[in-house]
Amino acid sequence: MTTELKNKIQGILTVTSIKILKDYTSSALMLNACHLAIEKYNDPDRKILLSTTANIHEDLRLKPEIEEQLTNNLLIEKYSKEVPTKIFEYYVLNSVSVVDAAFEDVYETILQEYENSITEKQISDRIRNAWTNDNFIDYFINKTGIEDKSNPQKRIKETFDRYKEYRIIRHALLHNKGVLSDKHMRQLEEIHEATDEDSKFKTMKNLPFYTDKKVELTRDRFLSIRKFLYQFIYYFILALE
Numbered sequence: 535m536t537t538e539l540k541n542k543i544q545g546i547l548t549v550t551s552i553k554i555l556k557d558y559t560s561s562a563l564m565l566n567a568c569h570l571a572i573e574k575y576n577d578p579d580r581k582i583l584l585s586t587t588a589n590i591h592e593d594l595r596l597k598p599e600i601e602e603q604l605t606n607n608l609l610i611e612k613y614s615k616e617v618p619t620k621i622f623e624y625y626v627l628n629s630v631s632v633v634d635a636a637f638e639d640v641y642e643t644i645l646q647e648y649e650n651s652i653t654e655k656q657i658s659d660r661i662r663n664a665w666t667n668d669n670f671i672d673y674f675i676n677k678t679g680i681e682d683k684s685n686p687q688k689r690i691k692e693t694f695d696r697y698k699e700y701r702i703i704r705h706a707l708l709h710n711k712g713v714l715s716d717k718h719m720r721q722l723e724e725i726h727e728a729t730d731e732d733s734k735f736k737t738m739k740n741l742p743f744y745t746d747k748k749v750e751l752t753r754d755r756f757l758s759i760r761k762f763l764y765q766f767i768y769y770f771i772l773a774l775e
Contacts, residue, residue: 535678539647540774543640543678550636551767554629558760561625565753568613568621575609582606622751623707629763630704633697634665636767641670644677665701668694680773690773692733695725697766699738700759703749712749719747 575582587601604612638661645657652660664670671694675681681690702721706714714722726739734740743749 536647539643542643544771544774546636546639546643547767547771550632551764551771553632554760554763554767557625557629557632561621561756564621565618568617571613572610575606575613580606582609584609618753619751622753622756623712625756626700626751626759627704627708629760630700633763633767634701637670637674638664641673644674648677665698678774692729693766693769695729696736696762699725700762703738703743706749714743714747714749719744 574580582605584604585601586604587595587599590599641661641664642657645652645660649656660669671691675690678690699722702714702718706712706718710718722738722744726734726737729737738744
């Protein structure tokens with residue numbers, strides 16, 4: 535792998551790490567707004583009946599309009615649980631998508647470097663199937679040559695397996711309201727079984743996600759996902775040094 539190619543890949547990943555942190559900042563601001571809202575609506579001297587459609591311009595209203603009116607207690611309830619959960623879910627959905635897109639850009643960059651006669655359509659087809667049967671992962675490992683199972687800093691396949699678990703979680707949130715289907719459970723089991731014995735404790739089979747067959751995002755889980763995604767990206771930046 536040439537220095538130029540390595541620098542291109544590191545550049546893509548560096549930009550992605552910044553995106554992950556900026557997306558977290560947006561999420562943190564929204565969570566802060568929830569805390570402020572709870573303080574406001576918890577004031578016993580302020581009786582509020584909030585309409586979800588009151589400020590919609592007449593030209594943009596539905597016919598008939600669908601309105602929800604919320605009292606202080608309902609607002610506190612929503613800002614305490616429902617809204618933060620949506621923020622956590624949005625962060626996972628968006629950030630995993632950002633990481634996916636980054637590695638698809640990396641895939642395209644490597645293909646252009648090593649497949650001289652490849653067409654734009656062929657590149658698009660390869661990228662569309664990048665995560666199927668580990669197509670991208672195997673190609674990345676083969677072309678970069680940085681896999682070294684004896685070195686914890688370069689166990690590339692194992693590191694990608696951890697990320698694949700987060701892709702499964704994202705899929706469950708996006709397509710199945712957080713419920714882990716039989717297929718999701720089977721995929722998590724396969725990843726666990728393929729993991730070296732000394733690393734099995736890291737897999738999601740050990741988390742409540744697996745036991746409950748349901749993705750329930752708490753603040754701590756949200757923060758741990760943020761930490762994982764950032765470290766995952768940074769892992770590859772360092773591995774390419």
